[in-house]
Amino acid sequence: MNSFLKPVNDFISSESTREYAKKEFNAILWVALITITSVLLDKVFKLFRLWSKASKIPGPPCNSFFGHGNLGSRENFIEFEFEKFSEVLLNQIDWSLINLDLLWESHDKYGSVFKLWLGPTQLLVSIKDPTLIKDMLLKAGDKLPCNGKAFRLAFGRSSLFFCSYDQAQKGRESLAMELDDKLLGKANVISRNVVNCIMEGVDANMSIGSVDCKLISQHMAFTILGTSLFGDTFLAWSKATCYEELLMMIAKEASFWASYRFTPFWKWGFWRYQSLCTDLKCLTLDIVQQCGNHKLSFHMDRNSQIGTANDKSFSQELGGDINARGEPCGNIMGLMFHGCIATTSLIGSILERLVADAEIQDKIYSEIMKVKQGSVREDQDVEEMLLLLATIYESARLLPAGPLLQRCSLKDDLILKNGMLIPAGALVVVPAQLLQMDGSSWGGDASKFNPYRFLSKAVKGSDSVHDTSSTEEAADPIQCSFVLNDPNDNAAFLPFGSGMRACVGQKFVIRGVATLFASLLERYEVRLHPRLGNNSKSTTGPDIVFVRRSR
Numbered sequence: 001m002n003s004f005l006k007p008v009n010d011f012i013s014s015e016s017t018r019e020y021a022k023k024e025f026n027a028i029l030w031v032a033l034i035t036i037t038s039v040l041l042d043k044v045f046k047l048f049r050l051w052s053k054a055s056k057i058p059g060p061p062c063n064s065f066f067g068h069g070n071l072g073s074r075e076n077f078i079e080f081e082f083e084k085f086s087e088v089l090l091n092q093i094d095w096s097l098i099n100l101d102l103l104w105e106s107h108d109k110y111g112s113v114f115k116l117w118l119g120p121t122q123l124l125v126s127i128k129d130p131t132l133i134k135d136m137l138l139k140a141g142d143k144l145p146c147n148g149k150a151f152r153l154a155f156g157r158s159s160l161f162f163c164s165y166d167q168a169q170k171g172r173e174s175l176a177m178e179l180d181d182k183l184l185g186k187a188n189v190i191s192r193n194v195v196n197c198i199m200e201g202v203d204a205n206m207s208i209g210s211v212d213c214k215l216i217s218q219h220m221a222f223t224i225l226g227t228s229l230f231g232d233t234f235l236a237w238s239k240a241t242c243y244e245e246l247l248m249m250i251a252k253e254a255s256f257w258a259s260y261r262f263t264p265f266w267k268w269g270f271w272r273y274q275s276l277c278t279d280l281k282c283l284t285l286d287i288v289q290q291c292g293n294h295k296l297s298f299h300m301d302r303n304s305q306i307g308t309a310n311d312k313s314f315s316q317e318l319g320g321d322i323n324a325r326g327e328p329c330g331n332i333m334g335l336m337f338h339g340c341i342a343t344t345s346l347i348g349s350i351l352e353r354l355v356a357d358a359e360i361q362d363k364i365y366s367e368i369m370k371v372k373q374g375s376v377r378e379d380q381d382v383e384e385m386l387l388l389l390a391t392i393y394e395s396a397r398l399l400p401a402g403p404l405l406q407r408c409s410l411k412d413d414l415i416l417k418n419g420m421l422i423p424a425g426a427l428v429v430v431p432a433q434l435l436q437m438d439g440s441s442w443g444g445d446a447s448k449f450n451p452y453r454f455l456s457k458a459v460k461g462s463d464s465v466h467d468t469s470s471t472e473e474a475a476d477p478i479q480c481s482f483v484l485n486d487p488n489d490n491a492a493f494l495p496f497g498s499g500m501r502a503c504v505g506q507k508f509v510i511r512g513v514a515t516l517f518a519s520l521l522e523r524y525e526v527r528l529h530p531r532l533g534n535n536s537k538s539t540t541g542p543d544i545v546f547v548r549r550s551r
């Protein structure tokens with residue numbers, strides 16, 4: 001054995017072998033050193049490029065290496081959308097508006113585009129000019145994934161909302177196709193069954209007395225969304241109430257847990273929150289399976305190969321194939337969350353404005369009755385209810401949800417219409433909420449509720465159409481008929497975003513909510529609870545009553 005190992009030992013201990021090993025080791029060290037140096041140089045080069053490109057954008061001078069801490073932390077800015085959506089339910093102190101105001105004030109000082117350094121490598125660019133905003137939203141298709149921490153913690157990875165355009169494209173197209181089918185297929189995007197189910201809920205609530213505006217809006221939104229994604233199976237699903245409660249509990253806590261810089265694994269509360277999220281996932285899988293089986297039994301033969309993508313239940317498709325990279329059902333939970341919270345907010349906003357403006361409510365009722373008279377169908381012909389649609393647009397314009405739109409171009413620099421260059425990777429934000437109340441885009445009554453701003457008057461016997469933003473002028477419906485303006489014609493109308501990542505649900509939600517309100521107002525008058533009057537200081541929105549109309 002020893003005689004066999006001897007030549008090997010001699011070889012290892014020989015001078016030339018040691019020399020060779022030393023050289024090899026040195027070579028490896030050199031390669032490592034060169035690689036690290038080139039990576040570092042590349043980073044430094046990119047940093048200088050970012051600094052030099054950003055230097056042409058106006059903005060406050062940055063004295064600190066860590067950026068403009070005094071104008072709000074990075075988290076404050078990037079969690080806006082989520083924070084604000086949750087706030088709508090929580091009704092917390094509106095601290096984010098303080099930052100928004102600062103942002104707005106900075107625009108007054110530095111012009112329609114200005115920059116802020118959130119850190120040495122993190123650049124924020126804010127745009128206020130509506131034309132430049134439209135242009136930017138058409139060109140910048142990405143969203144920074146790091147901004148969706150709250151979404152990710154709650155629902156896992158998803159290929160919608162906080163990701164690059166390439167990742168979101170397939171999911172967006174599939175969702176848009178499905179919603180377009182619903183829009184084209186029927187006069188009403190939400191079925192009679194859904195409306196009846198919601199009305200039964202309202203009836204049941206009225207037998208108790210007044211209802212909380214936020215709670216009733218939430219339930220309406222949840223039912224519309226659930227039935228749109230899972231079909232009418234959702235109405236018979238025994239766990240629907242539990243699902244709604246879980247979703248809202250998660251909405252309340254999500255931004256809190258996401259606000260930790262390091263995920264707080266050491267906190268018991270975090271694990272309790274995670275178990276809520278797991279329960280939500282299990283319930284989502286349950287309803288996806290139920291609606292899948294339902295669809296399969298009615299529309300396709302489970303054993304046949306014919307039923308491919310087109311025949312698949314929409315929720316199965318979104319939750320499964322498209323989301324193969326992510327968490328099962330991540331997209332569906334994200335959609336339920338976003339859709340429910342935003343739609344709750346819109347419905348709540350419409351209800352609050354209707355109780356505050358009895359005259360508009362009466363006019364909408366007359367309009368509904370006028371349209372109904374000529375129609376033998378049980379469905380609501382909402383396309384003809386122009387004042388109702390204008391009221392929805394106007395409520396969306398004044399909606400406090402989603403005050404900040406955010407975009408990014410991850411690969412290429414953005415060149416705006418005015419020639420200004422925004423470097424790739426910069427977080428571009430639009431203070432949409434303030435823009436929607438800005439007098440220069442909406443006139444002197446920008447902060448007031450005036451649905452007529454979305455209607456033009458077509459004078460009988462002539463082809464001319466003219467603006468009716470003055471309520472008094474518009475109050476005479478006998479002399480003229482109205483034409484509904486496309487709200488997106490005004491570049492400052494951004495409740496659903498715009499451009500490459502605009503809300504996929506916009507048309508659907510407007511038609512759905514219009515159908516719901518047409519049925520609701522046909523049967524009920526919505527009033528503020530008499531005991532509370534106009535001085536209601538309820539923390540969850542005013543208490544309202546639905547008073548049945550006598551026919």
Ligand code: HEM
Nearest residue numbers: 160161168339342343346495496497498501502503504505
């Ligand atoms: C009143 C209700 C709603 C409001 C106010 C609203 C608003 C928004 C906003 C502001 C955005 C970001 C747009 C942008 O960055 O340009 C968005 C994105 C989105 N919305 Fe909505 N939304 C509503 C309801 C819905 C509904 C009902 C659905 C679907 C059923 C939906 C699906 C989506 C999707 C999929 C995205 C993200 C698209 C992407 O990541 O590319 N939304 N929504």
